[in-house]
Amino acid sequence: MHRAVVRGLTLLVLAPLAHGASVQTRQVGSATLENVPAISPHISAAVQRFQNYRAATFQDWLSDGSLLIATRFGATQQIHRVAAPGGARTQITFFDEPVAVATAIPGTDRFVLVRDTGGDEWFQLYRMGLTGRPALLTQPGTRNLSPIFSRDGKLLVWSQATRGSAEYSLYAADPSASAPARVIHRSPGSIDPGDLSSDQRWLVFTRNLSNRESKLMLLEIASGQVRELAAKGSKALFASPHFSADDRSVLVLTDRDSDFTRLVRIDLATDRATPLTPQLEWNVDAFEVSGDGRLLAYAINEDGYSRVVIRDLIADRDLPQPQLPRGVLTDMGFSPDGSQLALGLTTATSSGDVWTWDVKKNELTRWTTSELGELDPARLAEPTLIRFKSFDGLSIPAFIYRPKGVPANQKTPVIMDIHGGPEAQTLPGWNPGAQYFADVLGATVILPNVRGSAGYGKRYMNLDNAEKREDSVRDIGALLDWIAAQPNLDANRVAVYGQSYGGYMSLAVSTHYADRLVGGVERYGISDFASFLRNTESYRRDNRRAEYGDERDPKMQEVFRRIAPLANVKKITRPMLVMQGANDPRVPKSESDQVVAGIRANGTEAWYVVFADEGHGFLKKPNNDLRREVETVFLAKLFSVSPSAGE
DSSP states (O other), X not given: OOOOOOOSOOOOOOOOOOTTOOOOEEEETTEXXXXXXXXXXXXXXXXXXXXXXXXXXXXXXXXXXXXXEEEESSSSEEEEEEOSTTOOOEEOOOOSSOEEEEEEOTTSSOEEEEEOSTTOOOOEEEEEOSSSOOEEOSOTTEEEEEEEEOTTSOOEEEEEEETTOOEEEEEEEOTTSOSOOEEEEEEESEEEEEEEOTTSOEEEEEEESSSSOEEEEEEETTTOOEEEESOSSSOOOEEEEEEOTTSSEEEEEEOTTSSSOEEEEEETTTOOEEEOSOOOSSEEEEEEEOTTSOEEEEEEEETTEEEEEEEETTTTEEOOOOOOOSXXXXXXXXXXXXXXXXXXXEETTEEEEEEEEETTTTEEEEOOOOOOTTOOGGGSOOOEEEEEEOTTSOEEEEEEEOOTTSOTTOOEEEEEEEOSSSSOOOOSSOOHHHHHHHHHSOOEEEEEOOTTOSSSOHHHHTTTOGGGTTHHHHHHHHXXXXXXXXXXXXXXXXXXXXXXXXXXXXXXXXXXXXXXXSEEEEESOOSXXXXXXXXXXXXXXXXXXXXXXXXXXXXXXXXXXXXXXXXXXGGOOSOEEEEEETTOSSSOHHHHHHHHHHHHHTTOOEEEEEETTOBSBOOSHHHHHHHHHHHHHHHHHHHTOOOOOOO
16 A cells, blocks of 8 residues: 655755855766765665666667567667567667667668767667677767668668767768768758668658758759759648658658648659548558568557557558557568568556567467566556646646545645657556656656647647747646646646756746746756757757757847746746756756756755766666655645655
8 A cells, every 4th residue: 555645754844055155965876966875775675666667679680580679687778689578678788878779781681870978969889780899880970860771781870960060961871891981971960861762763851941941852962962842832741751562652741731640642753642541530650561562550649648550551451450459650661571560569567578469360479578667567557648728728638647545635745857859749558757756755746748749740749849838838837737736736836847848947937936936857858948059959950940949039038038038037946856867968057057056146045966977868777776765855845745665
């Protein structure tokens, strides 16, 4: 039974700091902690119960029918091979740094992996086999992503950015040879290769202007000539382009002429677009095509939950569909012979595993069974989907994790956890943070998908653009109204919580609604859009300007001066916990430095944690453990509760 209740423990009161008061600093591992008290073994033990889970995510198929997966056995995620359903996870990579992606080289037992150093996101590509040392394929000091292969595995293409430049390049190389890579295209702004034609003459790629707009491009590799596909019509997003089996058309996800993302086929001769998925009131999030071009699999995002459809493109009919556990698809891919579809899936009570669907036998087979550590799935919370009305009548969806074992009429403290992005979506998959806070702090965790979130149509996603930025903050004001009306939620103990763009939201909510909060937690959040845009890495600056507005525009300068949390920092009168990776290329450490200084200058309590070996997110287990411990101490004091030790 759940036991996170208020107990007779003497709690340290978070008192405001007098102006000029000293900052207490100590070092724990790679982290510098300011004003953070010592962590008790009791809390460390509670954290470990929820941090010792492992997850398996599908990466790719090898030519022999085995799977490459990513999982963590030590401190960081590494690549493993699973030879058969239920087989051992054989570790292949042994880096100190986490591996982000592994892509198999067709027809071989080798693959290319992507990793960075210390979270700096200057990713490098390495070629590896099942044994032996990795071979570096790219130039240190550059950022390399999106590796794709020709069907025969003899040509590798990827995108590269260089420090201090907004220009991207597409590189091509034979992954098995020592000859240097060659540039096949350069372009201002972010570009991602999508697919190579079967004769390796053509490359289809996307040029990404923002998270809401991109262009679909076709490159003739030999001549270097480029033309835009589907150029006519309104601004749209294109993603994951793939050549048809006959190379006469391109399949691509797009919201062109639709409020929701659909899968369409674009004829290369006529530029005509034909929808391949039915008219849906939900996004098609991903798709895969079998090597022979016969089978299509696509994933539909239905209110956050994934549904997979498999279709025979030749016969033009749907096939029997896999009945998956209710959750969120993380990745999928057809086997080399097209007979099986691998599916990565996570649910609210399982951390992530890999399954396969046999297309001919219509059989679902589980390949991995990931450990939850000491956690009992029966004690984990299943999120509830609710909707509340915002200031203008807009319906806002949110997932709620309520602690198990707490009487339905008992008031609990509340954590409002706002996702980053902003064009992202909180999904009902594995969320160890929400489960942890519900169990250990006895808090109800609410994760809203405020306006600007993906997954609910293009119109909804564009409702927070530029000068409308604070309308999403007002959505949280409406959520506070909803909380106050619930008999089992304590409106006097509400904290705001967020990371990245959600960190900005945490700060902004703290300036608008401080009198309705007990405090807030923010990780690597934007404190001033103007300074953020000046200091974020060059390769992403124009993309972010397209989303937030251009700080060089006098009109937007005025908007930024009005809405920046740093400009309104005197309104933050409740304690704040700020955490940051020193190597963050997206939201630089300066954004956190300046807001912490501003909060302290007003005499308000601010805890600050900086990890020297992390970037935009804390990916190393010891760091993530410490981060959760600090959050626990901070939130427990805000809520005046004693963290539960569990059973």
